[in-house]
Amino acid sequence: MEMMDEKAMKEMEMHIREHVMYPATKQAIMEACNMMQHVPEEARKMADTKLADKTYMSADEVMMAMGM
Numbered sequence: 001m002e003m004m005d006e007k008a009m010k011e012m013e014m015h016i017r018e019h020v021m022y023p024a025t026k027q028a029i030m031e032a033c034n035m036m037q038h039v040p041e042e043a044r045k046m047a048d049t050k051l052a053d054k055t056y057m058s059a060d061e062v063m064m065a066m067g068m
Contacts, residue, residue, distance in 0.1 A: 008043040009068060015039050016066075018057040022047060026051045 020032050021055065030036060036044050050066045 005040075007062070008040040011039045012043040012047065013063065013068065016062045020059070020062075020066075022059065023055050023057050025055050026053050029056065031060075 015032065015036055015038070018028070020029050024032075036047075039047075046055070047066060051062065052065065056065070058063045060061060
């Protein structure tokens with residue numbers, strides 16, 4: 001899988017840090033902001049692939065799981 005470009009990474013980080021209330025499940029993260037429409041498709045696909053089906057306690061935990 002290719003790395004996200006810088007713009008996609010910034011959009012994903014903003015979504016993870018500012019648009020999700022924690023604790024949050026993978027499903028809640030993916031569904032926030034109308035299915036993350038503001039996040040580029042490549043970043044949504046990466047999140048869907050890298051995030052495990054579990055509850056994340058913080059944005060930092062999500063960022064670590066995504067390798068960001």
